Amino acid sequence: MPEMGAVDQEGIARRFWIKSKSDWIFAMYSPFFLSLASGNLDSHTFLNCVSQDVHFLKAFAQAYELAEECADDDEDKSAIRKLRKRVKDKLKNYETIVREWGFELPAEGNSIVATVKYTDFLLATASGKVEGEKVPGKIATPFERIKLAAYTLGAMAPCMRLFAHICKEIHHLIDPDDSSHIYKKWVDYYCSENFETSTLQIEDMLDKLSISLTGVELEVLERLYLQAVKLRVDFFSIQPIVQQTIVPLSRVQSPANFNLTIFCDFDMTCTAVDSFAVLAEIAIITAPKLDLSGYETKLTKMSSADLRSTWGVLSAQYVEEHDQCIESIMSSETVEKFNYEDLSKALEQLADFEKRANSRVIQSGVLKGLNLEDIKQAGQQLAFQDGCRGFFQKIVRNENSKTDIHILSYCWCGDLIRSAFSSGDLNVLQVHSNELAYEETISTGEILRRVECPMEKLQAFNDILKDCNANGQQLTVYIGGSVGDLLCLLKADIGIVIGSSPSLSRLGDHFGISFVPLFSGMVKKQKEFDEGSSPNWKGLPGILYTVSSWAEIHAFILGS
Known part of the structure; x- marks a missing residue:
């Protein structure tokens, strides 16, 4: 039996989220989220961005299926299966969800480069293609398979928490009676109790699967978690913004007549x-x-x-x-x-x-x-x-x-x-x-x-x-x-x-x-x-x- 790694009482998911703040803060401060929070993000930019969710959801569903196969007991398999069902239901009803936000989802297009980078990373992780790690197979031990399930959830959990956290920050700034903010329903969706419940469920499962990991394996898990955060931050950072924004401060001013x-x-x-x-x-x-x-x-x-x-x-x-x-x-x-x-x-x-x-x-x-x-x-x-x-x-x-x-x-x-x-x-x-x-x-x-x-x-x-x-x-x-x-x-x-x-x-x-x-x-x-x-x-x-x-x-x- 491998030596157990020390996981603090706060939980590994929470600990990694706090540690990744220096990365995910760049998503919150991006022109995309700043414009969205102000209520004036160009609707075409918004729709092009959310249309990519279809590709993310498909990758999530596939990753959950692979993680379920690696889970050790029936309780864990059932919990992961429920998480997968949530994703598949959202994927099935995504056009309806977008209409409820007040928009019409465009015809499904190709994945953009930033989307592909994350989905390839997630599916490679779920398939066992992790640097320095053994690909599980028929001879893999139960501990190796649990480890892979933990790695997979570690590559997904921060994506959920990123949306929940940023939308809560934006939600505090929107007047509840302001009907002119066209993204209020989208923000409300990711601030909802249902979405928070889903986020906590994947984090709780990550905490549980991490208990048996060694110190070295926890380091690998942390690296995967932080890599997932960076890839999602990159996704929002490259979104093309039509209107001018006030950030980043050093770039939005005219360099010819501007001194900072x-x-x-x-x-x-x-x-x-x-x-x-x-x-x-x-x-x-x-x-x-x-x-x-x-x-x-x-x-x-x-x-x-x-x-x-x-x-x-x-x-x-x-x-x-x-x-x-x-x-x-x-x-x-x-x-x-x-x-x-x-x-x-x-x-x-x-x-x-x-x-x-x-x-x-x-x-x-x-x-x-x-x-x-x-x-x-x-x-x-x-x-x-x-x-x-x-x-x-x-x-x-x-x-x-x-x-x-x-x-x-x-x-x-x-x-x-x-x-x-x-x-x-x-x-x-x-x-x-x-x-x-x-x-x-x-x-x-x-x-x-x-x-x-x-x-x-x-x-x-x-x-x-x-x-x-x-x-x-x-x-x-x-x-x-x-x-x-x-x-x-x-x-x-x-x-x-x-x-x-x-x-x-x-x-x-x-x-x-x-x-x-x-x-x-x-x-x-x-x-x-x-x-x-x-x-x-x-x-x-x-x-x-x-x-x-x-x-x-x-x-x-x-x-x-």
């Missing part, structure tokens, strides 16, 4: 760890070993434990006083209408706090003795948020894009940031931050204080724009996630908040800022665009767009 400038915070926006912690760890590891001859301090003789304690005290004091500062700002009366000047004035308290905190760090001497080479090495190994590095790499490698990228950060050490972006062509990113002072290559413990507070970030932001090419249209995007980013986020044409900073949310609510999920904001802008107005992203003041991942930012700005 992207500003981005660094700590915990780009990175998975704070630069404070990185510099502290370098100091703790290296300080006891230093011989600073001419300017040795008592800190170089401290044990690693004592030095770690010193950093801990500085960190705890920072957090405590930061919270007190936020509470002090929040003690003012909540505003009913957003006012940028009122927010700026309130954040002056934060500016004073940040500068005091930096003075404490300098006076403590904990930054003294850091070696520039150690900093650069740590920067090159710095962990980034998923998708962040890939997003920037795609921008800088796009020769047709006129995009400038600026990193604005409170980080004490610009060299750490520059080294983090030194690979993959990202050294073209321009860094605006504080800097450590050095004697040769050893830090003196002083900080060249250039970007310490929200106002100084805003000043850097404004100075950069003054130096930009004044010819043509200028569009600015700021990406950040902390209170220190607020003024820049609100000043940019498009302010994107990534992460879930409680302080930023509380201050935003207190000062009348509206936090709008980026996808819903896009749908609203697309509707305005469809009605004849230009996609004016600035719009009403005090609006910020929220995302949960870099994949959303990538899909919005660059597309797939």
